[in-house]
Amino acid sequence: MPQPKIYILGAGLTGLTIAYLLQKKGIQCQLLEANSRIGGRIETISGESGVTIEMGATWFSQQHPSLLALLDELQLSYFKQHTSGISLFETMSFVPPQKFEIPDAEAASYRIEGGTAKLINTLIAKIGLDNLKNNSKVIALKLLNNQIEITTEKGETYLADKVISTLPPHLLVKTIVFEPNLPDSLLQLAKKTHTWMGESIKFAVEYPTAFWKENNFSGTLFSQASIIQEMYDHSSADHTKFALKGFLNGGTNTLSKEERKEKVIQQLIAFFGVEAKNYTAYYEKVWREEPLAFLPYEQLIMAHQNNGHAMYKNKFFEDKLYISGSETATQNPGYMDGAINAAQTIASQF
Numbered sequence: 001m002p003q004p005k006i007y008i009l010g011a012g013l014t015g016l017t018i019a020y021l022l023q024k025k026g027i028q029c030q031l032l033e034a035n036s037r038i039g040g041r042i043e044t045i046s047g048e049s050g051v052t053i054e055m056g057a058t059w060f061s062q063q064h065p066s067l068l069a070l071l072d073e074l075q076l077s078y079f080k081q082h083t084s085g086i087s088l089f090e091t092m093s094f095v096p097p098q099k100f101e102i103p104d105a106e107a108a109s110y111r112i113e114g115g116t117a118k119l120i121n122t123l124i125a126k127i128g129l130d131n132l133k134n135n136s137k138v139i140a141l142k143l144l145n146n147q148i149e150i151t152t153e154k155g156e157t158y159l160a161d162k163v164i165s166t167l168p169p170h171l172l173v174k175t176i177v178f179e180p181n182l183p184d185s186l187l188q189l190a191k192k193t194h195t196w197m198g199e200s201i202k203f204a205v206e207y208p209t210a211f212w213k214e215n216n217f218s219g220t221l222f223s224q225a226s227i228i229q230e231m232y233d234h235s236s237a238d239h240t241k242f243a244l245k246g247f248l249n250g251g252t253n254t255l256s257k258e259e260r261k262e263k264v265i266q267q268l269i270a271f272f273g274v275e276a277k278n279y280t281a282y283y284e285k286v287w288r289e290e291p292l293a294f295l296p297y298e299q300l301i302m303a304h305q306n307n308g309h310a311m312y313k314n315k316f317f318e319d320k321l322y323i324s325g326s327e328t329a330t331q332n333p334g335y336m337d338g339a340i341n342a343a344q345t346i347a348s349q350f
């Protein structure tokens, strides 16, 4: 019997893991990715020193078993996030930040050695580039003679026996036209399903030395009053390349990159001293301006709202359309672990 033609929409961690798991079962599928870049919300860039900087997903813990198992299977190493030393917590701009130390007993966060993109690149190498088409933004899905016709922005069409979407559900119903339309209950649910970190602004500052560690600071800081809301040491696993990285106040998306950079450096000088002036480079990514990851919600949506909702277990278009992606997972939805969990749920149905 010929194999069904399976198309996966989106080549982020979920799409790539589904393709990998299906391939292990001897089932081929084709991935269609809108972006020229593969990886979706996982994006590792390289600093001037070669330090790997995570503009997207970074941390995980022992609470993320599916991710840990996949890393072991793919023989990817990980290391503990550096937290020792003095950490800072600023509650008000006119009061000096409080100092605290993170206890050793605290459950550790880990990062993938060499960058989170190593996971993406390893999966791509397993799947093979032949099965992956980038620059292929899907704009329409039409149920047609027992198959689904997929149309891309460029006007290409594909006929699929099964389609698995891995777009965040909110993005899926906002960007793809369905004929016939999806049930109203699903459309309403997807519009109110939060996309994890979609609104965030990530930044990193690369330095020639880890001067903060030399001054007994961990590099960890939390602030309720300044532009940097959360930050950690982001140096390489072997402690030879140095950076600080974290999240900016989401409201500063209205500022220019230069204005944000100026405020970040000023905050670092105020917290860690004048040495913070001697940075090598500043990097940032405003995820809320990435339409392939995030589009504005029509109403206020809470973090993780409707993530892992039972309706995402249903199939649509006469059981030919599956809705996956990290936000549909029942375990750690929104996170990398959720992406793998969601992929496992799909793969178990084939």
Ligand SMILES: Cc1cc2nc3c(=O)[nH]c(=O)nc-3n(C[C@H](O)[C@H](O)[C@H](O)COP(=O)(O)OP(=O)(O)OC[C@H]3O[C@@H](n4cnc5c(N)ncnc54)[C@H](O)[C@@H]3O)c2cc1C
Binding pocket: 009, 010, 011, 012, 013, 014, 015, 032, 033, 034, 035, 038, 039, 040, 041, 042, 055, 056, 057, 058, 059, 060, 136, 137, 138, 139, 166, 167, 168, 171, 175, 176, 196, 197, 198, 200, 202, 287, 292, 293, 324, 325, 326, 327, 334, 335, 336, 337, 338, 339
């Ligand atoms: C700033 C940030 C920080 C994060 N930090 C962490 C962290 O520390 N730890 C953690 O576990 N998780 C973190 N996450 C979440 C993590 O990145 C996601 O859970 C995971 O990458 C989701 O993978 P996915 O494949 O489900 O979705 P995505 O990565 O969003 O993949 C969906 C793919 O679909 C593509 N696409 C979109 N529209 C179309 C279309 N019309 N046609 C075809 N393709 C399309 C997109 O380009 C994308 O490649 C973070 C996310 C962000 C943005």
